[in-house]
Amino acid sequence: MAAAVTAESFDADAVTDRSAFGPAVALSCRECGARTALAPDFACTACFGPLEVAYELPTGDPEALRARIEAGPTNIWRYAPLLPVSADVASRPNLNPGWTKLVKADNLARELGVTGGLYVKDDSGNPTHSFKDRVVAIAVEAARTFGFTTLSCSSTGNLAGAVGAAAARTGLRSCVFIPHDLEQGKVVMAAVYGGELVGIQGNYDDVNRFCSELIGDPVGEGWGFVNVNLRPYYGEGSKTLAYEICEQLGWRLPDQIVIPIASGSQLTKIDKGLKELIALGLVEDKPYKIFGAQAEGCSPVSVAFKAGHDVIRPQKPDTIAKSLAIGNPADGPYVLDICRRTGGAVEDVNDEQVVDAIKLLARTEGIFAETAGGVTVGVLQKLIKNGLLDPAAETVVLNTGDGLKTLDAVEPTTGLSATIRPTLDSFREAGLA
Numbered sequence: 429m430a431a432a433v434t435a436e437s438f439d440a441d442a443v444t445d446r447s448a449f450g451p452a453v454a455l456s457c458r459e460c461g462a463r464t465a466l467a468p469d470f471a472c473t474a475c476f477g478p479l480e481v482a483y484e485l486p487t488g489d490p491e492a493l494r495a496r497i498e499a500g501p502t503n504i505w506r507y508a509p510l511l512p513v514s515a516d517v518a519s520r521p522n523l524n525p526g527w528t529k530l531v532k533a534d535n536l537a538r539e540l541g542v543t544g545g546l547y548v549k550d551d552s553g554n555p556t557h558s559f560k561d562r563v564v565a566i567a568v569e570a571a572r573t574f575g576f577t578t579l580s581c582s583s584t585g586n587l588a589g590a591v592g593a594a595a596a597r598t599g600l601r602s603c604v605f606i607p608h609d610l611e612q613g614k615v616v617m618a619a620v621y622g623g624e625l626v627g628i629q630g631n632y633d634d635v636n637r638f639c640s641e642l643i644g645d646p647v648g649e650g651w652g653f654v655n656v657n658l659r660p661y662y663g664e665g666s667k668t669l670a671y672e673i674c675e676q677l678g679w680r681l682p683d684q685i686v687i688p689i690a691s692g693s694q695l696t697k698i699d700k701g702l703k704e705l706i707a708l709g710l711v712e713d714k715p716y717k718i719f720g721a722q723a724e725g726c727s728p729v730s731v732a733f734k735a736g737h738d739v740i741r742p743q744k745p746d747t748i749a750k751s752l753a754i755g756n757p758a759d760g761p762y763v764l765d766i767c768r769r770t771g772g773a774v775e776d777v778n779d780e781q782v783v784d785a786i787k788l789l790a791r792t793e794g795i796f797a798e799t800a801g802g803v804t805v806g807v808l809q810k811l812i813k814n815g816l817l818d819p820a821a822e823t824v825v826l827n828t829g830d831g832l833k834t835l836d837a838v839e840p841t842t843g844l845s846a847t848i849r850p851t852l853d854s855f856r857e858a859g860l861a
């Protein structure tokens with residue numbers, strides 16, 4: 429690991445190929461602020477706090493920057509000037525995720541009593557049908573720059589597929605690790621791209637611990653773990669959700685955003701992205717509230733929020749929302765801080781409510797969400813009921829994955845309306861005419 433240095437003594441020239449990281453200038457510790465060179469590091473050597481990417485973002489005329497972004501490709505690379513990637517990133521083989529639909533959800537709004545405008549940011553439209561393609565795309569760029577030859581991760585399912593596909597597209601080897609008992613849709617999605625897929629007898633937290641050991645072992649040499657030693661870069665991909673939501677609203681902030689929580693990385697980086705847009709003058713500054721969504725069977729952040737605690741007590745996950753089943757979320761304390769600071773909240777729903785919410789979104793908007801989307805829409809519904817979310821304010825709710833990957837969740841309560849002989853009489857008898 430590179431030695432931590434103070435902000436004053438930090439020498440940006442120590443980074444060998446600065447242009448490979450665009451406007452990013454260093455890694456900085458979220459706890460003590462110490463800066464270190466851009467490297468495959470994730471923990472501060474001074475205090476063990478998590479590292480994140482620090483920038484010298486383009487100052488100057490916001491109009492010019494806005495025009496430059498609008499003229500860019502219709503994927504996350506339109507925001508290359510705000511990401512730790514080189515300016516020519518779009519010219520290399522990549523899955524080019526992002527620029528997913530922001531759906532004005534008037535039917536769902538009517539059903540839930542939202543009068544201030546309701547939008548679904550539908551990230552199931554990404555190349556491997558979850559928001560994870562965003563984070564992996566940035567991590568892959570870092571992996572290339574650092575010369576890694578194998579792409580790896582610990583995954584609750586979606587990340588495994590996103591890493592497998594990105595490795596296939598970019599010509600890297602992949603070897604990814606998942607809990608052995610994931611949904612069939614997630615396993616098939618991860619395996620089809622041809623990389624190695626290893627099931628671990630344990631839950632996600634066991635898988636993650638295993639990967640940390642692998643990084644310290646000679647076996648893991650040359651391996652880029654997108655959510656471990658490349659985590660600072662990976663996290664930045666989630667900022668693009670904030671950028672897209674605001675640009676798609678016509679370069680303005682929504683009042684409220686409801687975001688699912690697994691490790692909490694996505695939620696914290698969406699907040700980071702919103703703050704950058706304000707600082708750069710790309711959107712007008714106004715207060716916004718961030719809400720976090722968890723499943724009751726894995727609700728360590730929600731429990732801490734409600735109890736008024738600053739620390740997260742780890743849980744053993746037991747929920748159908750497996751993509752969110754992280755019992756010891758790395759970014760949990762930061763999520764608590766953001767939701768409290770912005771005046772939002774963290775809430776959870778049970779598995780039955782998750783299934784109901786998946787069907788509600790499908791029935792009202794024609795969007796088939798995976799269980800994580802059910803958690804988020806279910807929590808939106810609950811937050812309105814208990815008065816924590818203002819139905820008269822403009823609200824964006826995230827759907828982060830595709831329902832085809834978690835068919836098991838809805839299969840028991842869906843099916844044929846009738847089975848008939850191919851005759852009109854038979855159809856009449858069924859009472860559907």
Ligand SMILES: *Cc1c(COP(=O)(O)O)cnc(C)c1O
Pocket residue numbers: 558559560586587688689690691692693694695751752798800801828829
């Ligand atoms: C990974 C994931 C999330 C959230 O991930 P964080 O670890 O909190 O960044 C949300 N939804 C889906 C479908 C996911 O796969």
